[in-house]
Amino acid sequence: MTMTENKSTSSGIQPYMPPLVLFLWASALKWLLIGLGVGFLASLKMHATALFANISFLNYGILQEVSETALVYGFLLQAVFAGCIWATAKLGNEAPGLGHVSSIGVFAWNILLTVGVIQIFINGTYGLKFMALSGSVLLGLVITSLFIVLPWVGRLLNSHDDNKIAPSYLLISLLVFPMIALPGGHFLHSAGITGVIQNVISQWYSHTLIFTLVPLFLMGILIFLVEEDPTVKGYSKSVPTASLWCILLGGFLGGLYHGFPVGGAVNALSVASVWFPAFGCVAIFLVLFGLANTNDNSHSVLNTFGLKWIAGGVMLALSLNAIASLESFAGSFGLTTFKPGLEQYILFGSLLMGAIFLIRVGIKGDFKPSAILCFSIYFGSLICLASYAIEAIAGNASGLRMNVAGLLVLFIVSVTQVLSITVACITASLGAIKGCCPAPQSKSVEKSKLANA
Amino acid sequence: MNHPFVLLIGAILSIGLSWNTLIVNPQKHFGQLTTQDEIPKVLNGQQKQGRQVYAESGCVKCHTQQVRYFEQDSKYGPRFTVANDFAGQDKPLLGSHRIGPDLSNLGNNGKYTGGDGRMNLYKTLFHAKESQVMEGSSLASLMPRHYFLFDKVELSSLAPDNEYSELARELGETAGLEEGHGYIPSYRAEVLADYLMSLKLDQSLFVAPIQESSEE
The missing domain is CATH 1.10.760.10 (Cytochrome c-like domain)
Structure with a gap:
């Protein structure tokens, strides 16, 4: 009996972790810590206004931009790649090893990102959201992302399992970044476009990354877990399919907001489109929660804190984003730190940390992160959400500026987030090391088992 | 996966539609503004x-x-x-x-x-x-x-x-x-x-x- 068989669980998910995924996770966690550390340093400057006041490249704006860039390109995208590759490899039940082409891509990605961050320190930022990297670095990231994802896209395209919808989500999640970054970078840096349209490009790009790619990825992982669970009965793939198309058709149109200088029908359409992903998520989560709450112990993976955490977080983030986009709220919430807070803490801090725990399923075959760990992240994120709501209200009352009380809360939030996420990273990393990367079963072994059965 | 190429084409069309709506059409209008039009700021x-x-x-x-x-x-x-x-x-x-x-x-x-x-x-x-x-x-x-x-x-x-x-x-x-x-x-x-x-x-x-x- 192999180790893999020993660890087989009632969930049907067997331990499996390709080295390439560990490589991606390690890189992602490194950038997460860098991003949070630099962001924390930036927040300190709000309290100690003379801190590093003599050093030009350590001003608040640059530090904040570096922090966002590290979180988006270093953590978020590498985490998405890792999650998708893990699920794809598991679907194919193959042993991809290190995946040399993809590994070269990951290595080059991290080198390029380091260069890009240094460039931000030198050149500053024009405030184009998530597009502070130079054109050449962005192009380089697109090319390296193709190295990372194309081998796995090929596997997904060649899979002939018509009964699963998860591969569709994974396929789109793998391809969203190159599909939007290539035209986005081209039009922004080399197509001669000037004026407010450049801001439209960055708004569209950042919105797509956060409110389309991340939900697609997380929903893909959730559906993957459902479909991998042999005990799930009566699961219809029509709802996930409809949700996927709902997000695809509407999710790419968002980004602008009421009062954006473009105005007119374009603005109205873009604002309205943020409801598409929200509706898409609601539909699919009704199915998932229905499955998770059947009181049937066989759905052990589905009926866990981590899954509910992720599912609830996605719904909450997308719903709040949609509600805040309404014209009656836009005057108060627009341009405050509400939306950046929503993006940074719910999607980065909480949901992708939840994805790390899902990866633990692959490593240890269970889904039981410690209660203290869950509580620290849950508590930290709730404080964040509350503080940003307070900030939005108080900021509105004081002319859309943060006030001293809001700052105190934000300071506590920063400390809580950094501590909780650092603890989570360490725990997840330790879990990964303990997992010992058990070898996956080959298809031939599977077939022989089936034959014996 | 059912019809992966339909999915890919759908995603590409969706992105293309968003580009046309948010970027190309507004650019046709705002990108053509010249100094003959109302442009308040010209920096020295x-x-x-x-x-x-x-x-x-x-x-x-x-x-x-x-x-x-x-x-x-x-x-x-x-x-x-x-x-x-x-x-x-x-x-x-x-x-x-x-x-x-x-x-x-x-x-x-x-x-x-x-x-x-x-x-x-x-x-x-x-x-x-x-x-x-x-x-x-x-x-x-x-x-x-x-x-x-x-x-x-x-x-x-x-x-x-x-x-x-x-x-x-x-x-x-x-x-x-x-x-x-x-x-x-x-x-x-x-x-x-x-x-x-x-x-x-x-x-x-x-x-x-x-x-x-x-x-x-």
Whole structure:
């Protein structure tokens, strides 16, 4: 009996972790810590206004931009790649090893990102959201992302399992970044476009990354877990399919907001489109929660804190984003730190940390992160959400500026987030090391088992 | 996976549709604006250099340059901003959220106009917390200090009629320098001030007329 068989669980998910995924996770966690550390340093400057006041490249704006860039390109995208590759490899039940082409891509990605961050320190930022990297670095990231994802896209395209919808989500999640970054970078840096349209490009790009790619990825992982669970009965793939198309058709149109200088029908359409992903998520989560709450112990993976955490977080983030986009709220919430807070803490801090725990399923075959760990992240994120709501209200009352009380809360939030996420990273990393990367079963072994059965 | 190529084509079409709606069509309209049209801002050389300093200093992460049509924004300018305000600019500094006040109309702010206006601006850049950023606010500013935009000097080296003599002494005291030392604005601070003082929403446009109630 192999180790893999020993660890087989009632969930049907067997331990499996390709080295390439560990490589991606390690890189992602490194950038997460860098991003949070630099962001924390930036927040300190709000309290100690003379801190590093003599050093030009350590001003608040640059530090904040570096922090966002590290979180988006270093953590978020590498985490998405890792999650998708893990699920794809598991679907194919193959042993991809290190995946040399993809590994070269990951290595080059991290080198390029380091260069890009240094460039931000030198050149500053024009405030184009998530597009502070130079054109050449962005192009380089697109090319390296193709190295990372194309081998796995090929596997997904060649899979002939018509009964699963998860591969569709994974396929789109793998391809969203190159599909939007290539035209986005081209039009922004080399197509001669000037004026407010450049801001439209960055708004569209950042919105797509956060409110389309991340939900697609997380929903893909959730559906993957459902479909991998042999005990799930009566699961219809029509709802996930409809949700996927709902997000695809509407999710790419968002980004602008009421009062954006473009105005007119374009603005109205873009604002309205943020409801598409929200509706898409609601539909699919009704199915998932229905499955998770059947009181049937066989759905052990589905009926866990981590899954509910992720599912609830996605719904909450997308719903709040949609509600805040309404014209009656836009005057108060627009341009405050509400939306950046929503993006940074719910999607980065909480949901992708939840994805790390899902990866633990692959490593240890269970889904039981410690209660203290869950509580620290849950508590930290709730404080964040509350503080940003307070900030939005108080900021509105004081002319859309943060006030001293809001700052105190934000300071506590920063400390809580950094501590909780650092603890989570360490725990997840330790879990990964303990997992010992058990070898996956080959298809031939599977077939022989089936034959014996 | 059912029909993967249908899915891929659908995704590409969806992105193409969004590009056409959000980028291509607006670009056809706003990208063709020329100097014959209503374009309020044309920066001179120093102001362009100041704009570069503004970017290098990361100001855009806290300050917006967009006045929306909401009541909350009416205090920032006599009219809302439109695409014409940024026509021809490379990477407009709109900003995406406000930690500090909007700067679209800073050049018309009473504190920064008149004889002491420029000196007040330097004081704000140096120690905004003490000087208060905008009038009418009871809150202390959170703006980090920008010592790197100033040069440390010995006060005795400044000529008696130097325009920065008084400012240098005051800034030196604020920074806690030893007796006889102070700070004067560097060239970067001067061009940044040029740029900031050029930010005005004082041209009434057909698409965004100045509101009379705000003018009062």
